[in-house]
Amino acid sequence: MADRNPGVDYDETWLHNIYINLPAVKRRADTLATRRTVKKQWQAAWLLRAVTCIDLTTLSGDDTYSNVERLCFKAKHPIQNNLLKALNMQDKGISTAAVCVYPSRVADCVKALKKARAMHIPIASVATGFPAGQSPLKTRLEEIRCAVADGATEIDIVINRQFALSGNWEGVYDEVKQMREACGDAHLKAILAVGELGSMVNVYKASLICMMAGSDFIKTSTGKEGVNATLPVGLIMCRAIRDYYERTKYKVGFKAAGGIRSAKDACTWLSLMKEELGDEWTKPALFRLGASSLLGDIERQIFHHVTGHYASGQELPLA
Amino acid sequence: MAAEAVPCGDAVHANSVEGIFHSLTYGPAPENDDIVKAWLDKHNRSFGHFIDGQWFKPEGRKTFASKNPATGEVLATTTQGEQEDAERAVQSSRKAFKSWSALSSHVRARYLYSIARNIQKHQKLFAVLESIDNGKPMRETRDYDIPTVINHVYHHAGWAQLRDTEMKGWKPLGVVCGIVPWNFPLMILMWKVCPALAMGNTVILKPASYTRLSCLLLAEVCAQAGLPPGVFNVVTGNGAFGSKVAEHPDVDKVAFTGSTGVGQTLRRLTAGSGKKISLELGGKSPVVVFENSDIDSVIEGIVDAIWFNQGQVCCAGSKLLVQESIYEKVIRKLVQRLSHFRVGCGQDKAIDMGAIVDESQRKTIDQYVEEARAEGAEVYQPAIQMPKTGCFYPPTLITNVQTVSKVVEEEIFGPVLVALSFRTAKEAINLANNTIYGLGASVWSESSALALEVATSIKAGTVWINCHNVFDAAAGFGGYKQSGYGRDGGKEGLYEYVQPAWMSKPHLPSLEVNMKTFGTAEFTHSMPGNEQIDFQQNETNKPCVDHTYKLYYGGAQKRPDSQASRTIFSPQGEVVGLVAEGNRKDVRNAVEIAQKTASGWAKKTSRLRSQIMYYIAENLELRRDENAQLLHKMTNRNYENCLEEVDLSVERLFYWAAYCDKYGGTVQETTLYGLTVKLHEPVGVVGIACPDENPLLSFISLFAPAVARGNVVVIIPSQKYPLAAVNMYQIFDTSDVPGGVINVLTGDRDHLTKYLTEHQDLQAMWYFGSAEGSKFVEYTSADNCKRTFVNYGQIRDWTKADQGQGEEFIYHATQCKNIWLPMGDIFAN
CATH class of the missing domain: 3.40.309.10 (Aldehyde Dehydrogenase; Chain A, domain 2)
Structure with missing residues (x-):
């Protein structure tokens, strides 16, 4: 695995002269899926790769140990074993990239993964007043420390939108930097909440700022905003990752979250990563898909690939 | 960001799921082409022409193989047409024109709508066939070519419906010959077929040799859509065959897209025939x-x-x-x-x-x-x-x-x-x-x-x-410049398929014009005989102060290079004046100064242009009597009639002054999220050769639309009766016309026309003279693809509003530019 991005000193000039033409960005995003497609065993293989990039997520008020345990078991066995066998992919360690929960459920994950004998699966916890981030910095930082103490190795923080929208980028930088410190060895994924940033220029700026402050990943959204992981947003964030890499040689990961439901979408996202950033960004170390229902559709597609029949929902294990 | 090496040992096959899982490579994702094979097989992979609603496969023709360039596989053979096939197609189209043009606009709209629907029914077949025949990505034919085709047919079903209201004063041409290239075989042919049919013409289409199949499929689909036989005929053949169709006397219009070289050939081939032509040529964009x-x-x-x-x-x-x-x-x-x-x-x-x-x-x-x-x-x-x-x-x-x-x-x-x-x-x-x-x-x-x-x-x-x-x-x-003229699509594209309602197509004998010698004859200068000169005297019985008309360019009167004058006689043979004899060098000077003036004049505000036009009218009115007298002396028409011509000239100036700020363009209703703005830009420097009829009114009717719409002109007044026009010099001077906007060269019409038309820096040539001169202008214009507006030796009645003014003149005085402005910055909250 590559070295973690240590971040760089805040430099306002990086935010100057940023030009983004949304119609042109949309056009690229629209044609991406039509320029690249995968069929047959390529499709099956790509879908399995997508599975290994999923942060299998539950973020609900009514989460309890029961459904968290189900989630953890599913993370270990994301695709039915007989299907994997048919593809000769059994025993290849196909699991999701992580499970993702609220801080209060981290301990449940530890317990469940232990039961599932899947302690190798990282536990990601959202934190810092997720999803709105409208809590005092002190408690937001404390939340990170709690989650890490409970066993989370990845922390999905939300940035301060009030700062971003009022142009206080240095404020955003300082907070994320402190959050990174609070994470310690846990990896930090900075959620931009793109749907609340108003413009693509702000999405780009927020991306750069979070990387400068030492984020390991930048992530589109909480899944709770009006607009979440759309391809145009992903394109802009990938461009920012590329630009940051060109300036610093540090590789920062990308996580698309919110609204990704179909297997086809997952392949398109992989294509986007492959085309815009290269093959390295198609692996869980640098690419994640935050999703809950996506896995079900992928499993259905693989079922179809293997059997030639369309699956019934009840045949496949719930997450 | 180089791709990582694929970690797959010998045991794992690269194209196995596991191999691909590690490499994440792309694999083949071919579109199924069975649908195309079935269609080709249905036709035994051998095609003739499609004429009069049915397949026509004459015996003994050479064939041409259509190949898939990606594989070299021969898809089918098509027919190399010969003269008699062209004849058959033209006769069919001619016959169909009678009934097709007589249909109501609504009925034509129904047919176009039906074509659109039927293409949609076979969209996949079209998309795959086009990709296989041309080699282009299926992604493009599926997402671009064919949707654009359908978009065009629907759009023009609308124009067919609205023809009588939106294109009032125009009528169809007759038989249109479309010659189209291989790069967007179906799409570009539809760009010709749709407006042609919508305006009431019938079409003979000759597709490019490499890519004939989608055109033939279309003919079949149109027939299935109920299009009457002969309205859309398809003939296949080589370039020479295409020329044969284009030059057929019963073809009224040639619509071409292709290389600049072939476009020029077609322009020369059809010169002087009265056929309309539109050329969409090459580019280096x-x-x-x-x-x-x-x-x-x-x-x-x-x-x-x-x-x-x-x-x-x-x-x-x-x-x-x-x-x-x-x-x-x-x-x-x-x-x-x-x-x-x-x-x-x-x-x-x-x-x-x-x-x-x-x-x-x-x-x-x-x-x-x-x-x-x-x-x-x-x-x-x-x-x-x-x-x-x-x-x-x-x-x-x-x-x-x-x-x-x-x-x-x-x-x-x-x-x-x-x-x-x-x-x-x-x-x-x-x-x-x-x-x-x-x-x-x-x-x-x-x-x-x-x-x-x-x-x-x-x-x-x-x-x-x-x-x-x-x-x-x-x-x-x-295009502009050597990318051709005429437009495909939009209302602007319709004008390529209509003619003014009052006009009847001239029956032109095939004229022999020697392009080398036309207009070369130098003026042989002869002094008027003494007996012919009627020395004018004023009331004080002193001789009038001599009035010399020179050439007028760059805002000043200039002596002609020839240093010679041309005597202007009345019909009775009396000398009514002398004008300067312009030649090649005067053309050179005038065009040079016009070109320098052009961009400045085009940028002037429309309000200023209209003020100047009104001012010319005002000053002409002040010299109403004087100009009427001049007309009377030159033409021997009665004075009242001449006064009427002056008054009509003033009115025409008003007409074009009014149009200075009312034809800037429109916003096009495209599917773009944003604005597609059509600008009616000036053509540039326009050369004009005026007719002899109504010598003042025709002079004004020709320069005024050009100048009003931001062009600058080099204009040759009536060769026989130039005096009223040259009398305008002082009016131009006192009306604040900037120097170089209106440049007047007197002398021999054809001599000056020759050098104007041959000038590479002239963007359009309007010629109102002989049939021979018209042919010369059209032929010679091919050199730099300048636009032309000629009368084929036919006389028009300049006093009538429909013939002396109107859209026909604006069409020639402008060229359309569409600017695409996508918009959008909002993507979320």
């Missing part, structure tokens, strides 16, 4: 990139501009102009982008580029590139996997070339981009316009003030801002 642009999006824009359809696009953005400050960065990103380009069989749905249409085309492209390389150009072609067989050419970027390089000057028609840098916007415009072509251009900048200024300054029929190669049926597409 610039992509102008400013430092304040979204560079990553620019890179994708360049992909759309030059690697769309393997660069075989007449408006391909083949000339990249980048501001020096970001030049290196753009080139670096472009190289990186090309490193993961995918080239393959057109039916593969995971490719960026397909096959080149034919080996001969591939060779031409390669020759250009190799020649550039030999001259020291830097040629970048990515080290990507290319198909091992088939007709393919890699995406190519050429740097280290300059304006003098052949690859910068000429159209390559392949996936080859040349890149140059510029320093300022002004320099960018100069470089963009430094070409004989003017089809398309794109401007990339996030400053709308800059982008719009550059877009209006580039001389091209379509300018895209922050995008390239976007089309819509509602916006006309066509």
Whole structure:
């Protein structure tokens, strides 16, 4: 695995002269899926790769140990074993990239993964007043420390939108930097909440700022905003990752979250990563898909690939 | 960001799920082509013409094989037509025209609607067939070619319905011959067929040899859609066969898209015949990139501009102009982008580029590139996997070339981009316009003030801002300069398929005109005899002060180079005056000064132009009697009648003064989220040769629309009766007409016409003289594709509103530019 991005000193000039033409960005995003497609065993293989990039997520008020345990078991066995066998992919360690929960459920994950004998699966916890981030910095930082103490190795923080929208980028930088410190060895994924940033220029700026402050990943959204992981947003964030890499040689990961439901979408996202950033960004170390229902559709597609029949929902294990 | 090595040992096959799981490579994703095979097999893979609603396969014809360029596989054979096939098709179209043009507009609209519906029913077949026959990516035929075709038919079903209201005063031409290229076989032919049928014409279509199949399929589908026999005929054959159809006396119009060379040939072939012609020709369209642009999006824009359809696009953005400050960065990103380009069989749905249409085309492209390389150009072609067989050419970027390089000057028609840098916007415009072509251009900048200024300054029929190669049926597409004239699409495109309702097509005998000697005869100067001169005396019994009419250009009277005068006689043989005898050098001087004036005049506000036109009218009115007297003396028409001509001239000036600020353009209702703005731009410097009838009124009726719409003119007044026109010099002077806007050359009409028409820096020639002269003008205009407006020796009644003014004149005085302005910055809250 590559070295973690240590971040760089805040430099306002990086935010100057940023030009983004949304119609042109949309056009690229629209044609991406039509320029690249995968069929047959390529499709099956790509879908399995997508599975290994999923942060299998539950973020609900009514989460309890029961459904968290189900989630953890599913993370270990994301695709039915007989299907994997048919593809000769059994025993290849196909699991999701992580499970993702609220801080209060981290301990449940530890317990469940232990039961599932899947302690190798990282536990990601959202934190810092997720999803709105409208809590005092002190408690937001404390939340990170709690989650890490409970066993989370990845922390999905939300940035301060009030700062971003009022142009206080240095404020955003300082907070994320402190959050990174609070994470310690846990990896930090900075959620931009793109749907609340108003413009693509702000999405780009927020991306750069979070990387400068030492984020390991930048992530589109909480899944709770009006607009979440759309391809145009992903394109802009990938461009920012590329630009940051060109300036610093540090590789920062990308996580698309919110609204990704179909297997086809997952392949398109992989294509986007492959085309815009290269093959390295198609692996869980640098690419994640935050999703809950996506896995079900992928499993259905693989079922179809293997059997030639369309699956019934009840045949496949719930997450 | 190099791809990681694939960690798969010998045990794991690269194309197994596990192999791919590790490598995440793309695999083949072919479209099923059974549907095409079935259609070809149904026709035993052998096609004739489609004439009069049925297949027509004459015996003993040579055939031509249609191939899939990606594989070399022969798909079917088609027929090489001969003269009698052309004859048969023309007769059928002629006959069908009678009934088709007599239908109500609504009924024609129903037929077009039905065609659109029936194409949609077979959309997949069309898309796959087009991809297989041409080599282009199925992604493009599916998402671009065929949807555009359907868009055009629906749009024109609307124009068919609205013809009687929206095109009042116009009528169909008759039989239209469409000759179309192989790069967008079906789409471009539809650009001709739709407006032609909607306006009530019938069509004979000759597709390009490489790509005849989709056209033949269309003919079949149209017949199934119920289109009456003969309304749309398809004939196949070589270029010479196409010429035969085009020059057939019963063909009234030639609609052509293709190379500039063939366009010029067709123009010469049909010169003087009275056939209407529209030419959509080659291009070397610039992509102008400013430092304040979204560079990553620019890179994708360049992909759309030059690697769309393997660069075989007449408006391909083949000339990249980048501001020096970001030049290196753009080139670096472009190289990186090309490193993961995918080239393959057109039916593969995971490719960026397909096959080149034919080996001969591939060779031409390669020759250009190799020649550039030999001259020291830097040629970048990515080290990507290319198909091992088939007709393919890699995406190519050429740097280290300059304006003098052949690859910068000429159209390559392949996936080859040349890149140059510029320093300022002004320099960018100069470089963009430094070409004989003017089809398309794109401007990339996030400053709308800059982008719009550059877009209006580039001389091209379509300018895209922050995008390239976007089309819509509602916006006309066509060229400036040697990219041709006429528009495909939009209301502007309809005018190519109609003629004024009052006009009857002249029955022109085939004229022999010697293009070398026409108009060369030098004026043999003869002094008028003493007995003919009627010395004028004023009331004080002293001789009048001599009044000398010189030439008028650059806002001043100039002595003619010939230093000679031409005597103007009355019908009774009396000398009524002398005018200067203009020649070649006067043409040279006048055009030069007109050209210098042109851009300034075009930029003047419409209000100022109209004020000047009104002022001319005002001053003409002040000299009403004097001009009537002159007309009376020259023509011997009665004085009242001459007064009427002066009054009508004043009225006509009012008419065109009114139009100065009422024809700027419109917003086109395309599918673009944003604005597609059509500008009616001036044509440039217009040469005009006036007729002898109504010598003052015709002079005014011709210069006024041109000048009102921002053109500058070099005008030859009536050869026989020039005095009223030259009497306007002083009126122009006192009406604040800027020097160089109206330039008047007197003398021999045909002599001056010859040198005007041959002048490469004249953008249009309007000629109202003999049938021979008309033929000469049309023929000679082909050299630089200047627009023409001629009378074929027919007389029109300038006193009538429908003949002496109106849309016909505005059409000739303007050219359409469509500027595409995508909008949008809001994507969420």
